[in-house]
Amino acid sequence: xxxxxxxxxxxxxxxxxxxxxxxxxxxxxxxxxxxxxxxxxxxxxxxxxxxxxxxxxxxxxxxxxxxxxxxxxxxxxxxxxxxxxxxxxxxxxxxxxxxxxxxxxxxxxxxxxxxxxxxxxxxxxxxxxxxxxxxxxxxxxxxxxxxxxxxxxxxxxxxxxxxxxxxxxxxxxxxxxxxxxxxxxxxxx
Amino acid sequence: xxxxxxxxxxxxxxxxxxxxxxxxxxxxxxxxxxxxxxxxxxxxxxxxxxxxxxxxxxxxxxxxxxxxxxxxxxxxxxxxxxxxxxxxxxxxxxxxxx
Numbered sequence: 622x623x624x625x626x627x628x629x630x631x632x633x634x635x636x637x638x639x640x641x642x643x644x645x646x647x648x649x650x651x652x653x654x655x656x657x658x659x660x661x662x663x664x665x666x667x668x669x670x671x672x673x674x675x676x677x678x679x680x681x682x683x684x685x686x687x688x689x690x691x692x693x694x695x696x697x698x699x700x701x702x703x704x705x706x707x708x709x710x711x712x713x714x715x716x717x718x719x720x721x722x723x724x725x726x727x728x729x730x731x732x733x734x735x736x737x738x739x740x741x742x743x744x745x746x747x748x749x750x751x752x753x754x755x756x757x758x759x760x761x762x763x764x765x766x767x768x769x770x771x772x773x774x775x776x777x778x779x780x781x782x783x784x785x786x787x788x789x790x791x792x793x794x795x796x797x798x799x800x801x802x803x804x805x806x807x808x809x810x
Numbered sequence: 811x812x813x814x815x816x817x818x819x820x821x822x823x824x825x826x827x828x829x830x831x832x833x834x835x836x837x838x839x840x841x842x843x844x845x846x847x848x849x850x851x852x853x854x855x856x857x858x859x860x861x862x863x864x865x866x867x868x869x870x871x872x873x874x875x876x877x878x879x880x881x882x883x884x885x886x887x888x889x890x891x892x893x894x895x896x897x898x899x900x901x902x903x904x905x906x907x908x
Contacts, residue, residue: 631818638822638845642829647837654841657822661848664815668859673851673870680874685844685881692885693837696892701835701899714831718824725820729813758868770875777879785886787893 626667634660645703651689658682672752815856822849836891836898840884847877 634657641653662677705711759767822845829842851870858866892898 635821638825642825647835650838650841661852664852665855668855670855670867673855673867685878688881688885692888696898699898704832711832718828722824729816754864755867758864763868773879777882781882781886785889
């Protein structure tokens with residue numbers, strides 16, 4: 622059963638990812654990315670990480686992808702060709718990525734198991750809640766990193782608002798205002 | 811079963827890297843960065859399950875938060891670039907080209 626679910630989710634994830642980078646219109650690419658994320662969440666579920674599955678659904682497939690859809694809708698469909706087959710970068714990138722895949726495949730095939738000390742996750746969780754375990758680890762052992770993440774989120778929030786503001790709307794005489802803004806001004810005036 | 815999870819992860823990572831290097835649409839490039847981060851998450855969770863160590867599951871949260879922050883700033887930059895150049899084609903961003 623586990624092997625069947627693994628094959629199903631992983632093939633759907635890889636197929637949708639391939640379709641995504643071949644997709645010309647970005648709204649379809651975002652839709653295919655949601656399929657990839659839900660499939661990876663299914664793999665989390667097969668790996669007994671139920672809470673991470675829900676986090677994947679809510680945060681990634683929900684919030685982050687809605688962000689992408691909003692941006693794609695705001696920008697509108699652009700007529701940009703998918704690949705430039707005649708550019709030398711295309712073939713260089715293809716060679717580099719296939720070499721990297723080959724190297725990582727050798728590593729996975731040769732080593733076949735991670736280097737590390739086996740932990741006691743099963744023993745620590747047994748009789749308790751996996752979510753409780755995660756919360757205790759996050760808020761006791763990694764609390765400094767967690768606070769750092771809070772600062773990072775705050776900085777990203779302020780930075781995103783600052784970067785994406787419309788200069789033409791903040792300062793009336795700003796000559797760096799966008800062409801769309803000046804077109805609107807011209808239409809109204 | 812564990813090597814197969816690693817295999818799926820590296821294939822997804824390679825697809826994401828290919829997208830970042832080849833695509834010219836900025837939004838799709840950001841999507842491919844997300845795909846690369848997610849394949850790393852898959853490695854973390856499968857290694858955590860294989861080694862029976864809980865740290866992998868905890869680290870997924872950190873990657874998740876960093877990627878959310880990256881998406882927020884990245885999409886803001888995309889919108890800013892679109893306002894300035896009326897295009898999100900990577901080939902248009904060549905003012906710094908030497």
